[in-house]
Amino acid sequence: xEYLKKELEMNEHKIDLQDLLHQLETSIExxxxxxxxxxxxxxxxxxxxxxxxxxxxWIKFLKQMTNGFALLLWAGAILCYIVxxxxxxxxxxPSYDEVYLGSALAIVVLITGIFSYYQEAKSTKIMKSFQxxxxxEATVLRDGLKMTINPSYCVVGDIVFVQSGDxxxxxxxxxxxxxxxxxxxxxxxxxxPQSRNTECTSDNPIETKNLGFFSTNVVEGEGxxxxxxxxxxxVMGRIANLASGLESGKTPIAVEIEHFIKIITFxxxxxxxxxxxxxxxxxxxxxxxxxxxxxxxxxxxxxxLLCTVTVCLTLTAKKMAKKNCLVKYLQAVxxxxxx
Numbered sequence: 001x002e003y004l005k006k007e008l009e010m011n012e013h014k015i016d017l018q019d020l021l022h023q024l025e026t027s028i029e030x031x032x033x034x035x036x037x038x039x040x041x042x043x044x045x046x047x048x049x050x051x052x053x054x055x056x057x058w059i060k061f062l063k064q065m066t067n068g069f070a071l072l073l074w075a076g077a078i079l080c081y082i083v084x085x086x087x088x089x090x091x092x093x094p095s096y097d098e099v100y101l102g103s104a105l106a107i108v109v110l111i112t113g114i115f116s117y118y119q120e121a122k123s124t125k126i127m128k129s130f131q132x133x134x135x136x137e138a139t140v141l142r143d144g145l146k147m148t149i150n151p152s153y154c155v156v157g158d159i160v161f162v163q164s165g166d167x168x169x170x171x172x173x174x175x176x177x178x179x180x181x182x183x184x185x186x187x188x189x190x191x192x193p194q195s196r197n198t199e200c201t202s203d204n205p206i207e208t209k210n211l212g213f214f215s216t217n218v219v220e221g222e223g224x225x226x227x228x229x230x231x232x233x234x235v236m237g238r239i240a241n242l243a244s245g246l247e248s249g250k251t252p253i254a255v256e257i258e259h260f261i262k263i264i265t266f267x268x269x270x271x272x273x274x275x276x277x278x279x280x281x282x283x284x285x286x287x288x289x290x291x292x293x294x295x296x297x298x299x300x301x302x303x304x305l306l307c308t309v310t311v312c313l314t315l316t317a318k319k320m321a322k323k324n325c326l327v328k329y330l331q332a333v334x335x336x337x338x339x
């Protein structure tokens with residue numbers, strides 16, 4: 001959490017306006033010069049949200065198919081097929097029960113894996129959804145002239161004019177406001193329009209009234225501000241980076257399932273070996289004893305547990321989605337419920 005707070009730290013809203021303008025080498029009357037604009041573009045790049053390197057979709061899919069409990073079911077399915085092969089090669093009238101059970105286990109893993117992958121795949125579209133929020137044009141002051149430009153070419157220090165209906169093209173420090181209100185719902189979730197003026201009302205950049213944020217909409221009034229952050233350095237860009245790039249640790253339910261798998265595996269193998277020894281001691285055929293061994297191990301695998309857990313988490317995630325809460329990982333639902 002401290003890392004998240006640090007990522008969103010900025011002080012451009014707190015320092016004196018004249019000091020900020022001097023620091024950014026701009027002025028309210030003339031804006032930036034063409035030379036400084038060119039230099040800033042070369043230094044900072046274009047005002048776009050860049051794609052973040054993500055894990056291959058195939059790797060994500062395979063991870064869902066080979067997590068802890070899925071591996072146990074795969075092992076059960078393989079053992080079932082081994083038993084069926086032994087039966088087909090050693091018995092005149094073999095049973096198809098093991099084939100059916102092995103296929104059922106494989107289908108359960110596939111279906112639940114697809115469920116989990118689909119849920120995670122939705123969260124990977126966060127960055128693309130942010131990119132759709134980029135405005136189509138911006139009005140700026142450069143070399144003393146007011147002009148309309150592609151917002152991708154907005155740079156730190158640009159004097160930006162916004163009015164009702166506009167999308168703010170970058171993070172700006174507002175120094176002139178005429179009844180200006182913005183819709184910050186895409187950033188903070190607040191449904192009510194937030195007023196914007198020239199006063200620093202909070203140390204928290206998200207809560208202060210003298211900042212306008214990239215991709216938020218002006219719903220009332222008008223204002224003028226100086227660009228302080230562009231591209232991935234904007235608050236929206238940094239939140240998008242955090243949402244897409246944070247590594248997740250083991251959730252409580254993942255830890256519990258891992259512990260449960262160890263217990264089930266030990267119990268299954270123990271009783272399987274025990275009955276194999278008893279069967280051999282009673283003089284049974286070694287092939288039949290191996291079938292007993294595999295059958296007992298498979299019978300101890302709770303085939304329906306993975307499907308049940310996945311369905312329950314998916315249903316909860318869908319309910320949360322209706323409340324505008326996107327679940328990135330299904331197991332995070334249980335983590336939220338246990339806090």
